[in-house]
Amino acid sequence: MLRAVLIRTGSGPLLLALVGLVAVHLLLLVSSARAPRPWSPFAAESSTPAAESPAPALADPGPRREPVLGLGRGTDADEVDDGAAPRAKAKPRGARKEREFLAGFLALAREQPGELEALAARVLAGDGPPAEKVALLRALERSGSSERVRWLEHAVCTLPDDSGPHGISVASFALGELVATAPADRAARQALWHVAFEARALAPGLRRSAAAGFARGGEDRELGALRVVLVRESDELLVAGVLAALRERPECPMAVRLLDELSPPPTVQ
Numbered sequence: 001m002l003r004a005v006l007i008r009t010g011s012g013p014l015l016l017a018l019v020g021l022v023a024v025h026l027l028l029l030v031s032s033a034r035a036p037r038p039w040s041p042f043a044a045e046s047s048t049p050a051a052e053s054p055a056p057a058l059a060d061p062g063p064r065r066e067p068v069l070g071l072g073r074g075t076d077a078d079e080v081d082d083g084a085a086p087r088a089k090a091k092p093r094g095a096r097k098e099r100e101f102l103a104g105f106l107a108l109a110r111e112q113p114g115e116l117e118a119l120a121a122r123v124l125a126g127d128g129p130p131a132e133k134v135a136l137l138r139a140l141e142r143s144g145s146s147e148r149v150r151w152l153e154h155a156v157c158t159l160p161d162d163s164g165p166h167g168i169s170v171a172s173f174a175l176g177e178l179v180a181t182a183p184a185d186r187a188a189r190q191a192l193w194h195v196a197f198e199a200r201a202l203a204p205g206l207r208r209s210a211a212a213g214f215a216r217g218g219e220d221r222e223l224g225a226l227r228v229v230l231v232r233e234s235d236e237l238l239v240a241g242v243l244a245a246l247r248e249r250p251e252c253p254m255a256v257r258l259l260d261e262l263s264p265p266p267t268v269q
Helices: 002-009 012-034 098-111 115-125 130-142 148-158 170-184 186-197 204-217 226-232 236-247 253-262
Strands: none
Touching: 098 115, 098 130, 115 130, 115 148, 130 148, 130 170, 148 170, 148 186, 170 186, 170 204, 186 204, 204 236, 226 236, 226 253, 236 253
C-alpha cells in the first residue's frame, strides 16, 4: 500500500532509493563490526585485542612526596647498593646525573614499597630530564618490580623518539630493554609485537627495531604469526629487518620455514 501511495504522489522512486541506501549503509556497518581482526600470537591471553587495549591504568599517586634523589658526586649507577645503603642529604633540584636519580628511586622503592610504580606515570609524563626517566626505568628493574615491562612499553609508546648524535631517546632506551628481555619474558615479547605491528602510528625506527627484536626473541610457535603481518606490511625496511633477524636463527624450524616462504627470489643476472 505504501508503495502504491508513493507512486501515486510521484515521489515514490526517490524515497524508495533513499530507503535502499539506508539499508545498504546499515548492512555495511554490521558486516564491518563482525569482521575478524588480525590474529595475534598473544590474543588468547585477553579478549581485548592489544591494538585496541586501553592505556595502562595509572594508579593515583596520592599526595606528592619528593623522593631523595641525591648522592655524592663520586657515586656511579653501578656502585649504588640495592640494600640498606646509608642515606645521603638531599640536594637542591637542578642538574642531576642519572646515578643520583637512580639512587633516590631505589631508596624510595626500599622504604615505600609500591610508591615507585605509583610515581612512574608522573615521572615519564613530566618535564624532567631524560636522565630521570631512564633512572626510573632502571630502578624498576633493580627493585624487581612486576610492572617493569608495562612501563617500558608505556615509555616506548608515549615518549618521542628524539634520538640523535648526542644520544638515544628514552623511548629507544626502553625499547632496547624490551628487546634484551624478550627471549626470556613472554610479556616483553607481547609488548614488542604490539609496538611493531599494532601501534602503527609510532616512529618507523621504533617499529622496525621492535619487529626485529620479536623475530630474534620469539618462540617457535609465536613466530608463525609473522607470516600474515609481513605479507601485509608496507614498510620494506621493517620486513627486511625481520628476515635478517630470522637468518640468525638457523636452529629454529619456524624461522627457516618463514625464510623459505617470505624471502624474495634470487635476482637473475
